[in-house]
Amino acid sequence: MLRHLTPGALGRGAEGDRKTSVLRRLSATAVALTAAAATLIPAVPAQAAAFKVLVFSKTAGFRHDSIPGGIQAIRDLGAANDFAVDATEDANAFSTANLAQYKAVVFLSTTGDVLNDTQQAAFQTYVDGGGGYVGVHSAADTEYGWPYYGQLMGAWFNNHPAIQQATVRNEDRAHAATAHLGATWSRTDEWYNYRTNPRSGVRVLQSLDESSYSGGGMGDHPITWCHPQSSGRSFYTGLGHTQESYADPNFRALLLGGIRYVAKATNADCRPETGYTTLYNGSTTGWSQAGPGSFADSDATLTSQGGMGMLWYSAKELHAYSLKLDWKLTGDSNSGVIVGFPATSDPDAALATGYEVQIDATDTPDRTTGAIYGFKAADVAARDAALNPPGQWNTYELLVEGERLQVFLNGTRINDFTNTDPVRSIQQGYIGIQNHGAGDVASFRNIRIKELTSTPGSTSAVKGVGSGRCLDVSGGSPVNGAQVRIWDCTGQAGQQWTSTSAGELRVYGGKCLDVNGAGTADGTAVIIWDCNGQNNQKWRVNADGTITAVGANKCLDVSGAGTANGTKVQIWTCNGGANQKWSRV
Template sequence: MRTCTRTPLRTLVGLVAGATLALALAPQAAALPAAPHPAPYTGKTPASYTAETPAPAAAAADPAYKILVFSRTAGFRHSSIDDGITALRDLGAANNFTVDATEDAQRFTVDNLAPYKAVVFLSTTGDVLDGAQQTAFEHYIRSGGGYVGIHAAADTEYDWAFYGGLAGALFHSHPAVQSAKVKVEDRAHDATAHLGTDWQRTDEWYNYRTNPRTSARVLASLDESSYSGGNMAGDHPIAWCKDYQGGRAFYTGGGHTDESYAEPGFRRHLLGGIRWAAGMTEADCRPETGYSSLFDGSSTTGWRQAGPGGFTLADGTLTSQGGLGMLWYAGREFSGDYSVKLDWRMAGDDNSGVFLGFPASDDPWSAVNNGYEIQIDATDSPDRTTGSVYGYRSSDIAARDVALNPPGEWNTYELRVTGERLEVFLNGRKINDFTNTDPVRSLRQGHIGIQNHGDGDDVSFRNIRVEQRGGQQPEPRTGEVKGVGGKCLDIDNSQSADGTKVQLWTCNGTAAQRWTVSADATVKALGKCLDVSGGGSADGTKVQLWTCNGTGAQKWEPQAGGTVRNPQSGKCLDASGGVWNDGTAVHLWTCHTGPNQKWTLP
């Protein structure tokens, strides 16, 4: 049970007797009926969500604390500073923190800064602190203090290396004020959990001198195609967080306009940044690169239902209902070293778990008997509580209590597999370290699943992603891909333009027939990827050559029997028609056992 001053977890009336599981999936808010051998889910859901999304009932108030808002300017002065201070005072009055606002740099002494949980740099510009004041602020951060940078905080202290690292990136230029689409990358952090996957708003959109992605967790980024003047080559972070030299740092590029501070969504964004920087909520703010999405909220293709119960799907979120069963990712079996990340939230005293290392099966008990469950329920016995490897090893309860957000708030797991070792991270903090010694089970080979425990257990999941990290990860293999009649998979006329036809042709040893099958599940030739046109799933959808982009339209998994399946669509690579001559096009088709779907890979 969490030992903080916010909402305690309810006492569990009776201990759970065994590892039970359940998951089914339903489009939007209706559950599919249970089936003994269900087919892959193919329901359509919105590709993106633009509305700000309602949060569940709020937890008890944070303990009272103080923040310092610093808005001194030695360069351009934003007219919105006064509106920003007013908005922050309003947020404080409603959320149990006190705001002291100042432009007096003399306030920056060790003793003066000590009472504040966070210091907000509100559109500061230029050199605003002298050497002694900088030293005092560095001491404050290294002692566990919080920093919140708003907008022109990135246009501040260019010659102070510590500050540049704290802010994460510094100002380069900006276009005119205009509307742009903000892509919300992290919907677990308190600053962005209230938002949809897309956030359309008007502001002055900064370009930065460097990209903070390698040193910070990017929470939101700009779609540079949605406005004019972006110059960061399509990867344009606009809000991020990071742990920095003992303290916490949050930055948002929004807040140029006076109107920003009247927007409920932007105000809630600022509140979440302040709460996290002040230590009132937890989040994984480690840098994150190299992960591929298994469930991004817009598609559940590749997942299968095992057992009764269900999930509703709305706002990019899977929420459990009923039970018992399991939803597992059938599109790929993971081997070697890999890392799984996902976001989860309990509504109250609820139960669920994440399973690793089990074989493909539509029997949910296969995961119990052959895999491992990482538990979510926080009120069970030590070997069955949040972060525990169910029935095998308790989490570090003290570390868990520090890291765990209470019911109603989002948490993030990283489940890192290295050989037979499993490390569990909760909101970026390591809380368990377990090594499998059971010869019947293996963490380094198997599938991933999430659990629906039963009626009354209300647990939600978002943003399930995985990184293959080496170990037994297979090396890329290059050579011919042979199909029906011994003919080779071929690129029409050796052209490399996007959309070029892929076909069967007599094997001839040219580069147009030399394919590389990689561990990331791509199949490449002539520097481009085998691609399902438009990410479609209908029988007959064209399979073509296209610039590699990491989407599910370019993932191909060999199956037993020689078929090659696209997990996103659930369909197979197929030589069209019933007579297969030179020039026969390949396309997507429902998987069957015919010879035109049998392929020999390098």
């Protein structure tokens, strides 16, 4: 075992290959921490700090000389942003009791096998129970023999070219880690290639333009990402090789945003996102202004001016879709997103014939953020837990399926509304963003859409995102009770699933995907059975790729996140893992 390094010790060597009460401001207090070589970090009160962070920098392989600077940078960020920092290289800190005092654990350029089985189990329990993980740079070069860590981190290191300048594309500019950056960022670092592309299982925040440097080998090249992990959160960045990185204000802000995200001090939609088409990301082609006022267009950001008017996407009428957009308010401003209205140059007509999903920091419950304005209030508790306050970015997903409109705020569902007004129709019409009036300043970024094509009557294979294998009836058997599993995609009849308007997934014509015995417990097997219309045979296909058992309100899940042929399929509490994500093929 390597000797424990105090925060001031220098390592040598080279590397080879979240307007709510929970965010009330506390006085920022610099926390003086004594360097200690004790086996465990004592569970002491955090004093005036809002939360505590553990920085772990043990190396069992190559060691970065930037580690001391990284520890100091995180200490500086904590002193300035109201969190306390402990640093250690002692893996014995990974016990259930000790980890319980921290909101986030940072793996700072760790390498190799740094935790034993007992420590791994404690850390997994910590994260899945709501803790936060931040991985920096060679955290991806760590714990290759531990599958859970690979899922938590997103992708393992493969190789890298020489240190050089490259262009970073900032794909998500709503996350606290990247909101301060422009569309691109030119910087010098050591640019990792990864063994697999993590995009299908994470929300990519930054990627590399491989044409801007030499030695990229991935094509689509994520470099910074985040994702929910059971009840916890994960954030990883491949940046941070060089000592200079930790003195860079932009990189420090990236680290701060990642730490605050996993510590649940700020919120973001970190669900995996694929298949979306850009409606606005700097160009207003296809958009038309209705009514007074306007939107200023700068830095791929639309900012409202005057009103009351509406900027609407006039290029295409929409039906079933997932609409995502990032928004930010100043103070007690007012705005909204309007859906399901006929083509019009009159914003009042759009409001009278469609529905407005409200954006407003303060108002009556049916007229504040997340409400279907005047019709249905949001789930206030869920909304307040997910909402970032004025001055910070938030992300909406508006999911339209038939006459049902679901509203997700930073990845959390906060409203579920069904239209019963025969004069209106959510599923047929246009979408627009509101400029409410003088003094109401709302900004929007990255408006994108995924049109939903998996409609009742479609038949195809259903592939697991995490495993790459298909939903399959064991042995191709059409008998009642046959276990459903994953298997290599073969196109055979036992892998052809038909969705119906009743919410069934049928196979062999008259057999339905069925939760055995109408069970609701985690681990209940999924089988096939004669279709009978019961709730244990009804499934809801969600925009994020999950499939929910209606009767149990749990997700279709590959047991143990397995990837091998024959791994059984079950229901389990929805946790955002790749083993609960599915796609039609």
